Amino acid sequence: MKTHLGYVYLAKEKHLNEDNLMKRKLRMGMVGGGKDAFIGAVHRIAAFMDGKIELVCGAFSVNPEISKQSGEELFIAPDRVYATYEEMISKESALPEGERMDFLTIVTPNFLHFGPAKLALENGFDVVVEKPMTVTLDEAKELQDIVDKTGRTLCLTHTYSGYPMVKQAKAMVKDGHFGKIRKIVVEYPQGWLSRLSEREGNAGAAWRADPKKSGLSLVMGDIGTHAAHLAEYVTGLRIKELCADLTTFVEGRLLDDDGSVLLRFEDGAKGVLMASQISAGEENAVRIRVYGENGGLEWANEDPNNLIIKMLDQPRQIYRTGNAYAAPYTLSSFATHNTRIPAGHPEGLLESFANIYRNFAATVSAKREGRTPTAEELDFPSVQDGVRGMAFVQNVVASNESNEKWTKFVL
Amino acid sequence: MKTHLGYVYLAKEKHLNEDNLMKRKLRMGMVGGGKDAFIGAVHRIAAFMDGKIELVCGAFSVNPEISKQSGEELFIAPDRVYATYEEMISKESALPEGERMDFLTIVTPNFLHFGPAKLALENGFDVVVEKPMTVTLDEAKELQDIVDKTGRTLCLTHTYSGYPMVKQAKAMVKDGHFGKIRKIVVEYPQGWLSRLSEREGNAGAAWRADPKKSGLSLVMGDIGTHAAHLAEYVTGLRIKELCADLTTFVEGRLLDDDGSVLLRFEDGAKGVLMASQISAGEENAVRIRVYGENGGLEWANEDPNNLIIKMLDQPRQIYRTGNAYAAPYTLSSFATHNTRIPAGHPEGLLESFANIYRNFAATVSAKREGRTPTAEELDFPSVQDGVRGMAFVQNVVASNESNEKWTKFVL
Amino acid sequence: MKTHLGYVYLAKEKHLNEDNLMKRKLRMGMVGGGKDAFIGAVHRIAAFMDGKIELVCGAFSVNPEISKQSGEELFIAPDRVYATYEEMISKESALPEGERMDFLTIVTPNFLHFGPAKLALENGFDVVVEKPMTVTLDEAKELQDIVDKTGRTLCLTHTYSGYPMVKQAKAMVKDGHFGKIRKIVVEYPQGWLSRLSEREGNAGAAWRADPKKSGLSLVMGDIGTHAAHLAEYVTGLRIKELCADLTTFVEGRLLDDDGSVLLRFEDGAKGVLMASQISAGEENAVRIRVYGENGGLEWANEDPNNLIIKMLDQPRQIYRTGNAYAAPYTLSSFATHNTRIPAGHPEGLLESFANIYRNFAATVSAKREGRTPTAEELDFPSVQDGVRGMAFVQNVVASNESNEKWTKFVL
Amino acid sequence: MKTHLGYVYLAKEKHLNEDNLMKRKLRMGMVGGGKDAFIGAVHRIAAFMDGKIELVCGAFSVNPEISKQSGEELFIAPDRVYATYEEMISKESALPEGERMDFLTIVTPNFLHFGPAKLALENGFDVVVEKPMTVTLDEAKELQDIVDKTGRTLCLTHTYSGYPMVKQAKAMVKDGHFGKIRKIVVEYPQGWLSRLSEREGNAGAAWRADPKKSGLSLVMGDIGTHAAHLAEYVTGLRIKELCADLTTFVEGRLLDDDGSVLLRFEDGAKGVLMASQISAGEENAVRIRVYGENGGLEWANEDPNNLIIKMLDQPRQIYRTGNAYAAPYTLSSFATHNTRIPAGHPEGLLESFANIYRNFAATVSAKREGRTPTAEELDFPSVQDGVRGMAFVQNVVASNESNEKWTKFVL
Known part of the structure; x- marks a missing residue:
């Protein structure tokens, strides 16, 4: 460039x-x-x-x-x-x-x-x-x-892993920009299940709140897995132990609608994951903060084109989607590959979603047509991520039911 | 709903x-x-x-x-x-x-x-x-x-007129939410022409800065028309007089790259329009503020899912795309018709652009298939808007060249 | 008014x-x-x-x-x-x-x-x-x-309890604006102890990190008590049980520098408290979010004149310090009593601090001069808050050392 | 440091x-x-x-x-x-x-x-x-x-010139951080005179709206002078020509309540100044933006501890009050001299006001006690600024009454 x-x-x-x-x-x-x-x-x-x-x-x-x-x-x-x-x-x-x-x-x-x-x-x-x-x-x-x-x-x-600024965050962590990672806070608060909507004609709520159709946990299956995936995707660190508290706040509901989890990651990092569907007034406020020895990052789904970088002893920086920054600020090829329009023209969830489809399609086509997909094309959530997500739900539910403080993350 | x-x-x-x-x-x-x-x-x-x-x-x-x-x-x-x-x-x-x-x-x-x-x-x-x-x-x-x-x-x-929250703004002005409109501030600062990019291989800059290919004004043709359209679209008021100051800041450039215009609208409203391509560091910071007797509104392209409403004697309100607010806050049918996903999942410029295409396609299909398009489907910029845009450019250039303070907006 | x-x-x-x-x-x-x-x-x-x-x-x-x-x-x-x-x-x-x-x-x-x-x-x-x-x-x-x-x-x-918008938050919770409280998230991330500053000549760090001068916990004594007090002050709910994970991230440090705590309050509310001094790049990012059946609130020390109110089915509202809103939005007497200047002119931490002094002084004078202090004058943290703060530190440390998931909050 | x-x-x-x-x-x-x-x-x-x-x-x-x-x-x-x-x-x-x-x-x-x-x-x-x-x-x-x-x-x-981040802005402009200055946008919208408050018992409105007590212009005397001073203070450039449009929107008012001014500064910079007391819903939304060849800055009174720096080809930076940034980001001595508390603890208008008093007091004491005041102590608005402010009001009013587009700024 x-x-x-x-x-x-x-x-x-x-x-x-x-x-x-x-x-x-x-x-x-x-x-x-x-x-x-x-x-x-x-x-x-x-x-x-x-x-x-x-x-x-x-x-x-x-x-x-x-x-x-x-x-x-x-x-x-x-x-x-x-x-x-x-x-x-x-x-x-x-x-x-x-x-x-x-x-x-x-x-x-x-x-x-x-x-x-x-x-x-x-x-x-x-x-x-x-x-x-x-x-x-x-x-x-x-x-x-x-x-x-x-x-x-x-x-x-x-x-959420399809956003350019999430990919930029991942790239900066991987490049060692923040030093060794110490602390990860990831949250997904929603408010749309603050009432017993599953009994009031909301079909999406109805099957999600039905254990037979949804699984062991409402809040963790529906949105907690997004948060857990985001944390592992951005940092490259896997959860090793957890301590969970799940709650059903809305009377008559058959599954949990709120959960908070203390996390221990590999390499000594620690974290907190919060997922909630009774955080009344919240929409889809996915947010992740990661802190390393030298600085931290912050990204939020409701403001997805801003990646906030907070280094010790420096002014805050805001990396924004679609910019052609000069070195040493040049955006990662993973960020730019997943961007469609110039800076200042907001891209949103649908583009993030489309990035997953586009990379999937490029990979599938490449395989079928005998090309080798690029690293950028191969960058979409896979069956392994699906297995980890289901393990996350199962481990959180096990921890919630246990009196022991820490539950090992079993795959 | x-x-x-x-x-x-x-x-x-x-x-x-x-x-x-x-x-x-x-x-x-x-x-x-x-x-x-x-x-x-x-x-x-x-x-x-x-x-x-x-x-x-x-x-x-x-x-x-x-x-x-x-x-x-x-x-x-x-x-x-x-x-x-x-x-x-x-x-x-x-x-x-x-x-x-x-x-x-x-x-x-x-x-x-x-x-x-x-x-x-x-x-x-x-x-x-x-x-x-x-x-x-x-x-x-x-x-x-x-x-x-x-x-x-x-x-x-x-x-910019395709965004749901812009349509909500227009609907609220039309419904008299703010009372009689007094003041309109609309701006479009960019920084990408802060250097002589047209001579440095930037093809998009090259033709835009070439009077033969671009027209009478670079900044007003390229982005000033967006700002003028947005002001008239949101308020329903037409510009009647203006007083403009155009500048070419970058040496060697053949057309203006910055302009500020004092505006007088019909019905006594006044305003300011700023368009600039040398506001170094700005991306596409389109913003409009409208003030009436009872309150005001603010909307910005770089944060397009928030419409800020400031009423006298009330807390500020933020209307957000995709919500099913209860009365009296219910979003306008023009806002909801142009929304694709639930609240909290940001929609961006591409969706705004797609709204124009979708409404155009629905209108064209309806006409061809013998249906009557709805008001929502007919809501896209037309040839009349194109004529007003060209008149805007021509009138601004005329005002800039005049020593008279006020130039009548001639169509 | x-x-x-x-x-x-x-x-x-x-x-x-x-x-x-x-x-x-x-x-x-x-x-x-x-x-x-x-x-x-x-x-x-x-x-x-x-x-x-x-x-x-x-x-x-x-x-x-x-x-x-x-x-x-x-x-x-x-x-x-x-x-x-x-x-x-x-x-x-x-x-x-x-x-x-x-x-x-x-x-x-x-x-x-x-x-x-x-x-x-x-x-x-x-x-x-x-x-x-x-x-x-x-x-x-x-x-x-x-x-x-x-x-x-x-x-x-x-x-932090001296800010007008914190007092407004407390008043709205007390008035039942949000219905029964379900969820409380309170956090105090700092980054200033990301390095071993206590060995590098930082006197404030030196005594804080010295168990003999500081107490059982660095992070909880220094800033966790602020967060715990804020949560109880705003909601009027007391912590009943907790589950804590404390960490010393910086090698050579004698006390913890980060802690996350799952909370259970009286009346069935749950919460999370995070306090950290190794969240590199953070300054004093105290933030509290409270969610009830009908809506939630959010307040942050680094933006203290905005109180964000998020009600189900309504646009977000931002209550701002110093406004004379009309009913039903009228600010609480506790908010206005603690405000010095008109809206839009930011008040900061020093004014919040001064509110504590002013209310203390008014109370002391009233007692000495035979007047009865008003409820607004009596509104400053007391010796009882000090006892709860020390109990919080002690209970958190006990929980951290326990393998039991839940530790009762003992006074 | x-x-x-x-x-x-x-x-x-x-x-x-x-x-x-x-x-x-x-x-x-x-x-x-x-x-x-x-x-x-x-x-x-x-x-x-x-x-x-x-x-x-x-x-x-x-x-x-x-x-x-x-x-x-x-x-x-x-x-x-x-x-x-x-x-x-x-x-x-x-x-x-x-x-x-x-x-x-x-x-x-x-x-x-x-x-x-x-x-x-x-x-x-x-x-x-x-x-x-x-x-x-x-x-x-x-x-x-x-x-x-x-x-x-x-x-x-x-x-407004007393804020640390305003002083940082001035220092960065002076140091050539942005290159030659091209564009200055300064605004002061308020809404508190949206109604005829001077007839409704508001004493502050009454004398301000009375030509005998207030002067030639309500909006320019009361707040326009603040905006003009801020623009000249931050950039060090003086207004040379202007083109003004003043309006009285509220019926029955004896003086103007809104004004927009096109500005030409020395050294070829241009600008816009907006002052308004009928921008309903606004509080004290002073804001300045300055753009040079290489980047721009933005500062707002309602968020005074953030100075936004936007350089071409770099991520945005946010300089925040009270930080001990390492070189080359070290805050100006003028910023730190006017700061009382550590970063992340907001300082507000009263501290800004107090900076003016403190510097004035230090200067007066020094003179009386035979010391030489430092440059930082001498940094408060003086009688010269007062003369320029009155000249600004007079020139704006003259321009408003003229049909000529440009009025020379006469002192």
């Missing part, structure tokens, strides 16, 4: 005009995500944004009428709107190679992740799946085995 | 699951926007994001090799990558109705807006064009005549 | 022009706070600011030369600069009533709080003392007994 | 423990500032805070009863509460040197500045006077002549 030409060049030289090596669009199928759902639409926006993925088929809903109507509105050929994921995988497998879907996106409630993921992988399709990856740790490990056996790619949508 | 079910419902009930009435995707052609350009990629992301527009053809560059390579990387059929816009319009016109492009997006330098827009409109194509609409006010008026005659739709991409 | 006259009236009607009922200035003596110290000067500024307290004597340093020079620079009569606090108390007691000091401010290191406090109280002087009140819980309880017996007033300078 | 010892040292080494060379407290008299007034109390807090000034006499109000009661509550000896400033100056002059007041603080409405200032100076007293210095430019020039003749010191309380 040339110096002193201004930020417009970032976009030009670094991403928008980097060569697109994919020979064709990837074809996506979808389980879930019908008109009556929420997260499916987010996945579609993320997948479509860069013009490298097209939606070709789906089993959008258990309700056939909704599935059909969803397919129409999504401009899907009627004969590729299927009643079940089993039918979809079976019929798509039978289509000619140039026509059948390449990968399956799974946006159903948690208890419907494992089945379609397993079947898709075993039938040669790559997979994108919502977090948490499964309902139990055992299922998660089984998926990892299948991925290992089949050589397919599984991508888990831990959205 | 139901009360107390939480913000997740906003997305569900208000936009993502609203019926898609379009019977098919719209087909887009593109003039400009090749691999060596910047804003074309932004337009494509904005157009693709909602899955309702597909790119089918283009004349991406005056350099045929770049155009060809761009077409390949965009997965365009080789026979629909054209050498010139004239060829594109001619050949597309000859294609069957079910195949030819529906509308043309023009993302060339300013001096190449008028030609393709005119030809496209006269050949039955709708048009999306970058601002400023033309190089001269006369051209702009001619385009308006052609739109009037042909009945086609022309959309001008004044991006 | 009249409506619609604007905020300037707040200052006029509410505080600045409220009657001063004190018949004379109070006379302050000081132990510690010489030229070579830090916090003494802060106390003097806080005491002097409102013109109701004068410094008449002191034993400013164990170093007689420094004490003498300090006295000179503070314009103290040479015969009232004493070698020791014992001498000061003895000689001042012997002065005529109209001349001798009224109260003693103690700004020595922790281990030198108890002695002068006890002696002063027993000789008829009121006392202001820095936190933590003593080195051990037993000493703290003994001071409480002495206060009870002597009827004198002891004021503990938990600075 | 030693490196790496942490911020606590700033306070210790730089100010709090710097030697106090004053041999005695200065004695202050006051005209105005009775119980029924507002700004007098602010002056007293500012004067008392550092323990170097005592209030010994006053003519606090034209109402003798209020003056008497004010004196009592301020603990002033009854025989030094005077009926008029003439009486005060006459009687104080007759007191022995070790007893009589040293300087006079004038906190009356504008039209009552000139008389007491002149008389005080001519009788050997130094003077602190509220801005604007006088009602007319002629009076201001006459005061300057008297100062020149008498050799006394006159201090004008342009409060």
